[in-house]
Amino acid sequence: GAVVSQHPSRVICKSGTSVKIECRSLDFQATTMFWYRQFPKQSLMLMATSNEGSKATYEQGVEKDKFLINHASLTLSTLTVTSAHPEDSSFYICSATADRPEAFFGQGTRLTVV
Amino acid sequence: DAKTTQPPSMDCAEGRAANLPCNHSTISGNEYVYWYRQIHSQGPQYIIHGLKNNETNEMASLIITEDRKSSTLILPHATLRDTAVYYCIVRPLTSGTYKYIFGTGTRLKVLA
Numbered sequence: 292g293a294v295v296s297q298h299p300s301r302v303i304c305k306s307g308t309s310v311k312i313e314c315r316s317l318d319f320q321a322t323t324m325f326w327y328r329q330f331p332k333q334s335l336m337l338m339a340t341s342n343e344g345s346k347a348t349y350e351q352g353v354e355k356d357k358f359l360i361n362h363a364s365l366t367l368s369t370l371t372v373t374s375a376h377p378e379d380s381s382f383y384i385c386s387a388t389a390d391r392p393e394a395f396f397g398q399g400t401r402l403t404v405v
Numbered sequence: 406d407a408k409t410t411q412p413p414s415m416d417c418a419e420g421r422a423a424n425l426p427c428n429h430s431t432i433s434g435n436e437y438v439y440w441y442r443q444i445h446s447q448g449p450q451y452i453i454h455g456l457k458n459n460e461t462n463e464m465a466s467l468i469i470t471e472d473r474k475s476s477t478l479i480l481p482h483a484t485l486r487d488t489a490v491y492y493c494i495v496r497p498l499t500s501g502t503y504k505y506i507f508g509t510g511t512r513l514k515v516l517a
Binding site for chain 2: 295297325335336337340382384386392393394395396397398399401
């Protein structure tokens with residue numbers, strides 16, 4: 292299957308700082324990327340959908356000014372958590388789709404805000 | 406909201422078939438059934454998808470009822486590495502931009 296890579300896999304940051312997470316499709320061009328957040332023992336919650344070259348579409352209740360998404364190319368999308376606080380600590384996962392029926396997911400990024 | 410319901414957990418003996426059910430009684434005519442699984446602390450892994458015919462690949466088989474209101478994912482010979490949360494998702498195939506909405510899934514534990 293196609294490969295989606297996230298970086299970093301783990302990050303610890305201080306409260307009030309910003310953190311950037313990268314999501315790359317390594318062997319295909321991703322027309323659409325999705326960002327999810329997952330709290331312990333819960334399911335994945337969709338945060339936003341981004342298409343290359345256009346603004347992301349955020350799900351209800353997700354603050355677009357706090358979670359900045361940039362999808363500047365067909366192989367890279369970034370999620371920036373601005374002014375992170377302990378309640379933003381979570382497992383963040385991206386996925387990417389192209390002209391195939393299935394989506395492919397990154398390995399996830401565990402963010403801990405202290 | 407997720408359009409599927411699954412049992413929260415199941416156990417299966419190693420080497421036996423694991424049959425994971427999914428109810429999707431409100432599925433639309435253009436929606437496919439997808440199955441993904443998530444091993445602890447990893448991203449979800451695609452397993453299989455189908456519309457109305459039964460499907461099989463190297464990982465699993467997917468059986469969809471004739472009325473398409475439910476389906477079963479079959480892992481023919483479960484191993485310990487199949488222990489994971491399995492998610493059943495319905496979505497239209499026609500557009501890659503259409504989002505995947507995850508429900509609560511089934512936590513499968515394969516027992517030695």
